[in-house]
Amino acid sequence: MREFSRIDRGFYARDTVRVAKDLLGKMLVRRINRTLVSGIITETEAYRQADDPASHAHRGMTERNRVMFGEVGIAYVYFTYGMHYCVNVVAKNKDHDAGAVLIRSIKPVSGIEVMIRNRGMDDSKNLTNGPAKLAAALDITKKQYGEDMVNSKSLYITTGPEMACKISAGPRIGISRGSEMLWNFRMAI
Template sequence: MTILPREFYSADTVAVAKNLLGKKIVRTAGRNKISGIITETEAYGHADDPASHAFGKMTERNRAMFGEPGFAYVYFTYGMHFCFNVVAKNPRSPAGAVLIRAIRPESGIRIMEKNRGITGLKNLANGPAKLAQAMEITKGQYGIDLTKKSELYIAEGIKIENIISSPRIGITKAVDKMWNFKVEI
């Protein structure tokens, strides 16, 4: 399995969001290995994107978005959920990230079901909070280098076709940007 190199993430954030579709997220927690194919992403920029956490200035929370591409940016939202992002930006941009919104579970499905407290694939990892809960992604994974084999990384996956783009979900600013991308697999 080929892990995606840093150069993959060192590109336009919107392009990276599309190119992540079909790639495989691998999470090792203890002796458990969990993986899934990315089926939905959202791009978040910097100065051109008022919906982005990086819009404005760097803070302790969004610091990873201003760092080197290929690192995990995990944040806590609504006082109850974690969301997993990948820092992705071209060299001319100070910040950017791609929110991983959904996966198709591949391995460790029973572990994911236990983590989510449900059975069956239907609603197992079809939203950013569900995905983080299913894959045991928390603040502890903030800043992990995803370009190295470790407890969390992204690797080559499957070839995909027919990307569907739409407005991003659950935001009130920059709603005109069609930066939500998904694929049926």
């Protein structure tokens, strides 16, 4: 895999919505034992705090969401529907007490055979095209909660290959409140 530059902490210290859009085309990288597993981020969603009724942080800090209120660039991994993990990166500016970007989808680049094995699949179709699917494929669990994605050796985000693509914005998926906010971003590649 070609080496790309890691994303620095300053990148995440901006408006959550802007960071969500700017993460498109970056690479999510996971080191599993000696294997690098990675993919181009193709879909994200922004979640802020006070102005966002769909956010886990909307009603204040809890044990589950505490990292959303802390330092930017930290992994916020949560368990949902009693069976799936989802991975976010904390991103917010000084105007918001909390915020994170959900990484909803990646296009696999390296370690695809590991992803297939982790998902228990026979091929790569639909391997990482959803937040729970990508977390399973990259073996992201509660163990990665609070991991520093700026300095970690096992879970981080880098720049990605230069590519021209169309980016669309729409409502976030699977929420009942805050659906009018067009904070889901996708790239067509």
